[in-house]
Amino acid sequence: MSGPHDAWPTLVHEELASMVGYVSRVVQVAGKYTLDEPFEVGWGNVVLLDDDVVIDADTGSRTVPLSTGSVATFYAAFLGAAAELGIDRPRSLLICEIPDCAPTFEADHAERSWDPGAARLMWEALSLAAGGLETWQAPFRGHRPRVGVMWGGFDLSATRHRVQPTEPPPDRPMFMQNAQLTAYVAVGFSFGDATSPSAGMYAYIWPQPDGLEGRSWGVDGAVWNADAGLVLLPWDTLGETADPHQAIVKFGDAVYDAAVKLGGWPSDLIGPRVDGWYMSRTPPEVVRAQHHWAY
Template sequence: MSERLDVWPALVHDDLAPMVDYVNRVVQVAGKYTLDAPFEAGWGNIVLEVTPRGLSTPTFRQRGTAFRVHYRLLDGDVVIETDSETRTLPLTGQSVASFFSAFCAAVSDLGIRRPRTSLICEIPGAPATFEDDRAVRTWDAPAARLMWEAMSRAADGLEAWQAPFLGHRPRVGVMWGGFDLSATRHRALHTAPPPHGPPFMQNAQLNAYVSVGFSFDNTKMNNAPVPPIGMYAYIWPQPEGLEGRSYGVEGADWYPQAGLMLLPWDSLRRLPDPRQAIVKFGDAVYQAAVETAGWPADVFVPRADGWYVSRTPASALEQQEA
């Protein structure tokens, strides 16, 4: 069934940018705990889940304590939840530095070690550390709701796209450094990262992958003049032959100056079924990887909901798709 246009809100980059910048910084505080988790290909271990009210870390286990941190964008606060008690911290009317100080005090009170680093990552022009970021921020509740709604809608489409893939695919979630929502498919093919990049980038590019996602600022990836808000995709390593192809839906195109396939948000929200459009966009990008970079075409289960599969043998579904 097609979604109504008004379900997918209009997003204006300049209106959202201050809140995106602030949230990007504060989610890195608890995001640092994901670096203690075992490394997954392409940093799949670090993603934050898009929840019904915001963004959440995975569940961590430390010193006998299980805990998670929930950035509740719709409530303007952060809940630190353990197996024994919780703490709630406001996100309103304070600086990144004051939030970090309050966060460290709260986790210490709960018996949790503070994050092992306070460096701010992947934000051009940001202070070096959380302690240095003393500008007092204004919390914009309507902008926070728009941010959550965009990420939730995009995550719905990306999860549907990702479901049938049989290879390694970390869960769909927000990469807290670049603050993009990512769905990545990996291939066991060793690649050579650029030698002069930072270690975290080199470790992200150890193997081939296809990434499809959503960003509030696609211009950050390669400082290219492209539509800022919307779906993005790229193939690593980048193959030849990506120009002149169809990328599944109206409005999607290859932007060589950025090295990205993009589906701008304004184009996406005007399509009859934006969720399905995300699936078609991702499928077209993967097909480009098959045809230009030799990716396997037979690594999928049938695409259907679980109730249907529970009543129908997979072999019958495959025959229907054929």
């Protein structure tokens, strides 16, 4: 991802909204199975596949194609395939975090079309964002779940956690209260929605410290949105930078710097950012010398 991006993908909300709505419901079907397990920080992520959903288990593998049809039809096909592998249906059927949606998968009979072109564009955007987020996460020595798509809000997320108990707001849904039991910094990517249609990077610090207004966020065009409680970097603005990959890293570093300076986060949780390929080509005696001098 180094260097200018002449072919940086354009994300138009009106052209992707239908597919985003479809895929965000599909990933929730698999995501519901995590609710039947003990809660774990970062448990909300899922793996996105191609134009099929693949169920792998010790008892075998099944493929459920994604095509024109309703979410209810897909859900029935998914349950049927899972049953053949000895997997019970999840205990929760609720569709969550999607405004004005049907209450359950079985009740969502709206006809939906699978658009391979839009799916490819979505995958490309997620892949580009994930590359930058993974580089940003690499030097963090604390707890950091893998970069993944959070199946509820359908956003790509990278989080850094700190062992500091916090008090979740009592009016938040239970899944949000669970997520806010300890402090964390989140940087991610979202396709946007009807109320905020611009795709792009977002970030926030929990608990939110004072003094976020007027700060620099590493990349020209990144701004603090007090109403949303988010730092935002629009996708088009990111694509105009000389190196979008490094721009994502700088954006994340600026957010973590704010957490250190304003929220009391420890600075010693960040190790050196090292080129792994360079390290693999360096003779062991040189690595040892570099390691010695580093201390």
